[in-house]
Amino acid sequence: MTDTTATTATRFFERFREQLAKAIVGQDDAIRLCAIALVAQGHVLLEGVPGTGKTLLAKSIARALTLDYGRVQFTPDLMPADIVGTSVYDLTTRTFALRRGPIFTNVLLADEINRAPAKVQSALLEAMEERGVTLEGQQLQLPPPFFVLATQNPVEYEGTYPLPDGKADIDECRAQVGKVVLDEKIRRYVVDLASATRAAPEIALGASTRAEVLLMLAARAYAAFDGHDFVTPDHVKALLAPAFRHRLILRPEAEVAGQTPDSVLDAVASRVVPPR
Numbered sequence: 201m202t203d204t205t206a207t208t209a210t211r212f213f214e215r216f217r218e219q220l221a222k223a224i225v226g227q228d229d230a231i232r233l234c235a236i237a238l239v240a241q242g243h244v245l246l247e248g249v250p251g252t253g254k255t256l257l258a259k260s261i262a263r264a265l266t267l268d269y270g271r272v273q274f275t276p277d278l279m280p281a282d283i284v285g286t287s288v289y290d291l292t293t294r295t296f297a298l299r300r301g302p303i304f305t306n307v308l309l310a311d312e313i314n315r316a317p318a319k320v321q322s323a324l325l326e327a328m329e330e331r332g333v334t335l336e337g338q339q340l341q342l343p344p345p346f347f348v349l350a351t352q353n354p355v356e357y358e359g360t361y362p363l364p365d366g367k368a369d370i371d372e373c374r375a376q377v378g379k380v381v382l383d384e385k386i387r388r389y390v391v392d393l394a395s396a397t398r399a400a401p402e403i404a405l406g407a408s409t410r411a412e413v414l415l416m417l418a419a420r421a422y423a424a425f426d427g428h429d430f431v432t433p434d435h436v437k438a439l440l441a442p443a444f445r446h447r448l449i450l451r452p453e454a455e456v457a458g459q460t461p462d463s464v465l466d467a468v469a470s471r472v473v474p475p476r
Contacts (some may be wrong), residue, residue, distance in 0.1 A: 209239075209424035219264035224253050233442055234261055234349065235425065240417040243328050243348040245313075245446055254351040258309040261349070268343070270305030274316040280323040284333045298335060303327055306343060310350040324348070380420040381430040385475035390415050390436060396468045397448060402459055405449035415443040433474035441465050 213235050220231050230246060234257065237244045246254045255271075262269035272283050285301035302308070303324070310324065327333050328348055332341045390412050398406030419435045426435065445461040454464065 209421075210427045212239075213425035216264060220257070220260045223260045224257055227253060227257060230257060232422075232425070234347075236418050236421045236439070238265075238345060238347050239421040239424075240414070241331075241345070242414055242418060243350065245350045247351070254349070255309060255311075258307055258349045258351075261347070262307040265306075267306035267345070269307045269309070270302040271309040271311065272302050273311045274313050274320065276315055276317060278316055278320050280320055283320065284323050284327075285335050287336045298338070300335070300340075303333060304340075304342060306345055306347065308346070308348045310348055313350040380423050380428070382416055382420055383430065383475075386419070386431050386433065386436065387416065389433060389472070389475050390419075392472050393436070393440060393468065394444075396472050397444065397465070400464060400468055402451055402454035402464045402467075403448055404451045405447075407444045407447050411444055411447050415439060418443055437469055437474070440469060 213232075216235050217228075217231055220227075224231065230244075234244050236242070238261075246257070258271075259269055261267070272278075281301065283301045283303045285299050285304070287296040288299045289295075290297050313321070313324070316324070323333065327342060327346070331344070331346050332339055334340075394407040394409075394412045394415075396406075397403055400406065415436065416431075418439045419431045422435045422439060423429075423431045428435075441462050444465055448461045448464070450459060450461065450464065
């Protein structure tokens, strides 16, 4: 990647951060992770108490990049059709027409996602992983980019000012991220970290192959935002916890001992020697 393309990715991140900073204070880590997820085609789960600006963050992202914004409040009685859509009978034409649900947007705020029943979670996970949904037997693609910000405690508030041609900016930035070199040694480092989670005595279920791939993509985005044309071990380590923590299941004895996914990942990282 040339200096020009490296600067393009860095400039995108700086403009993105500046726009969100007009509405959000003290959320630098969350803003950085959201930018990385957008470019790496991932999603973000934010946890926190009410009043920390998670809903504002989702709205601000959509406004800053001139993207469509949608919100779903997850409740125990929610049905898949409530987020995906359904077919509605049109009395005028006497035919059934597909009515698309709120998931057909660019930035989706999924409020209190943990309250959703399993069948609703499955519909959302399909959309997150496949970037498409099954509606009345039809496979429909979601509008790109598609980014889910999931949270447990929504706070209603307004956002910031738009950047011009937000979708084009994201596409261009993704192209530059694709040029970031991911050396074979770094690939092996990511694989070794994931393998170490599966072998760790504190962990019942470790990081999957999908988690490895997503960590590699996120590390490339982070490197581009950082002005680098290659991924370093530091980029990988900085994103290890955000990429892996929610995918781990700790053993009961580890939880009783006060262990957390982050503390276990710190221990795992210390046991895996990074490449030089």
